[in-house]
Amino acid sequence: MKSSKKLVASLFALVMALALVACGGTAGSAASSSASGSAASASVAAGELAGKPWVTSIVQGNLPAEAPAAKDDLYTHYNYEYLAAHQAQPGSRMGDCSTELKTASLAMIEDTSKSGHDLDQLRIFYGQAADTEALQKTGLADVQPYLDRIDAVTSIEDMNALLKANDFPFSPFVLANITLTDTRDVNVVGVNANLALVDTLSVGGAYYQDSDDPQVQQSMQAAVQNASTIPLLDLMSAGVTQEELQAKFNAVLEFEKAHGKYVDFNGKYSQMDFGAMAEEARNSNFTLDELCAACPNFPMRETLEKMGKGTSPKYVSTRKWLEAFNGLWTSDNIESIKMIAKMQVLAETRPYRDPSALNQLLESYGQAAEDAESFAYAACNQQSTFAIVLAKAYTDTVLGPNAKARLTDLSQQLVDEYKVLIKDTPWMSDESRQRIIEKLDNMTLNVLEPAGGYYDFSGVELTPTDQGGTLLGNYLKLKQYRLDQESKMVGQPAVAACPWFMLKPTEMNAFYDPTSNSINIYPGYVMSLIYTEDMGDLDLLAGAGFAIGHEISHGFDYQGAQMDAYGAPNPVFSDADVDSFVLKCSTLALYYNGIEIAPGTMANGQYVVTEASADLCGMQAVLELAKKNENTDYEAFFSKFSDVWARVVPEAVLPNLLMDPHPMYNLRVNVNAQMFDPIYDKLGVAEGDAMYLAPKERINIWGANS
DSSP: OOOOOOOOOOHHHHHHHHHHHHHHOOOOHHHHHHHHGGGSSSOOOTTTTTSSSOOOOOBHHHSSSOOOOOOTTTTHHEEEEEHTTSSSOBBBHHHHHHHHHHHHHHHHHTTOOOOOOHHHOOOOOHHHHHOOHHHHTTTTTTHHHHHHHHHHHOOOHHHHHHHHHHHHHOOSEEEEEOOOOOTTTTTTEEEOOOSSSHHHHTTTTGGGGGOHHHHHHHHHHHHHHHHHHHHHHHHHTTTTOOOHHHHHHHHHHHHHHHHHHOOOOTTTTSSSSSHHHHHHTTTOEEEEHHHHHHHHSSSSHHHHHHTTOTTOOEEEOHHHHHHHHHHSSSSGHHHHHHHHHHHHHHHHGGGSSSOHHHHHHHHHHTTOOHHHHHHHHHHHHHTTTHHHHHHHIIIIIOOOOHHHHHHHHHHHHHHHHHHHHHHHHHOOOOHHHHHHHHHTTOOEEEESTTTOOOOTTOOOOOGGGGOOOHHHHHHHHHHHHHHHHHHTTTBBOOOTTTGGGTTTTTTTEEEEEEETTTEEGGGGGGGGOOOOOOOOOOHHHHIIIIHHHHHHHGGGGTTTGGSSTTTOOOOOOHHHHHHHHHHHHHHHHHHHHHHHEETTEOOOOHHHHHHHHHHHHHHHHHHHHHHHHOOOOOHHHHHHHHHHTBOOOOOHHHHHHHSSSSHHHHHHHHHTTTTTTHHTTOOOOOOTSOOOGGGGGGSSSTTOOO
16 A cells, blocks of 8 residues: 655665575576566567457556557557556556645645644644754754664663653554454454564565465565665664664564564465454454463563553454564564664654655665655654644545545445345355345445544644744654544444554555455545546546445455454355355456466466455446446446556566555456456457457356356
8 A cells, every 4th residue: 555665776776685685585586587577678569469368568668569459458458648658757547646635735734824723733743844954953863862772772671671661652563553353342452563674554464474486485575675675774864884784684584574474464364264364363352461471571561551552451463473573572682673673763753853864865876855845744644643634624625525425325336236246146145145235234434534533633732843842742742642542442332443543544545444344435545536526427436436346345255254244253154155256266366377467477366366356346346337327438437447547667666566466457457347248248349359258258256147
């Protein structure tokens, strides 16, 4: 969910040199990887696509000389003009619209005719972040005392004492979030690893898995290298020498890998026997005493109490992670632990401290530095600062008064469409059918705001600069305020809005959450590409509708089907139905395995099958809705659908795409379109066309034709 950092070759080489050694690679293997990857830049001659799998036009340099016919490549046909225009400067339709919320927010901040408590507090914070002269004078002065205290640690006992200290306002190793175990129960606390080199919430432990597949190994190495770049530069900007990084980075990576591989990530459970996710969920509930007993070396109780999370009636965590982390929390690893602590403090404070040192490093490697306006906006747009205020203002002032109602109505229509499809599915038993429909009946639609609303900022009083206030000091005030608001939720009646307190609602994100059985559409996702007040129903269906339909299907895919209508770990499929469902998903995975996503590189069907099946089901539900209007213009529908996913990426980003559990963008269009009648009946795709798939080879998971 986070955008990858785009780096020039020299900076990328620095990180590769560090990370490849730790991953068991060599400089030679890096060069080999680069050389083999260059083959992906070869141009695909016009006409070569016909009758073959689609060599991706997403990767820079792979665009055919001429636009293919829609019958051969739907995605490239409708997006050709965009793809051609972005060969020199890669980009995406989504990326083009990603600044809309930022633009609206900055206009609101600058419009002095508008006022109010929350806006006044936001302006104080923005003004301090935009004062680059003051930040440069301060430098690391506000953060350095915390780094010095970490440097002074000499034993695990010293580190435990530091983490317990109330005047050390950081938790570098543990995340604690409001979560649920049953929507009929109360809010509880989820406890997880806080990884320094990769984002726990975005990728979990995906980058740290063991694999015998050379392509997967190479992709993981490259992904870790990308993810490590800014944390490493953070340390250099704080005065850590490259030689010191070289000496310690390997140990840091091995420390994180040893326990990080037990952190949940998308796709983990699709590689295990059905029911494993539910079984692990049943074994993931702890009392506070049990949680502490599972990880006795780490000061878990005091850490949670500092975060206002010490009174939860139960805690949700992963025993394997707790035990692995506990085994590493020793004085033998103290240097790695200290380095990680510094990385986490620097990462957390990065939006609230002088950016000049980091910018100078980026510029020395040819990377554009962040301007003052963007830095100030980023400081405000954080989960712990004013992301909620920005999301609310964007919804109210830009999306318009009908956005929530229209998107909620569309979501409900798709939920209802799934009920029809499930009722018509011949391979499913009545028992499984009733459980899935119960999930659909109880699915919460958190559209543009969380169920129950946001918490307010009425208790926030920041200190202006002329009264001695600083950007970092005010951030710490805001952080504590958020923790206080969350602490009030612990043990209270469950709200299916927990995901809104883990991530900022300004993110470009829409997703299904199994523990709250909820669909979540963040304001940051609803850009003009997805919704405008004057957008027609067909365009809305092709963009937002597909995304919503995709997310709904996660409620009863291989993973979602392991949780019941209330988020409890009770699988909805009978044993016989599991076999039928897995067979259908396996067929889809095998189909993806036969698709070349770049010259010489095949898709990994087993890795993407969970998201690929959600794409397939989302497309089916959307087309069922479209069918109800006999005047549906399917060319317009598929043009809009393709347009949403238009994207060109540099070759260097390909390894990250191979780690994405979602199929490549062009396959999200082509594969799903070719499974259903409209491209044959309405667009005229016939045998001999590259988009053609024989009826017996088309895959449907739900409905009468499944």
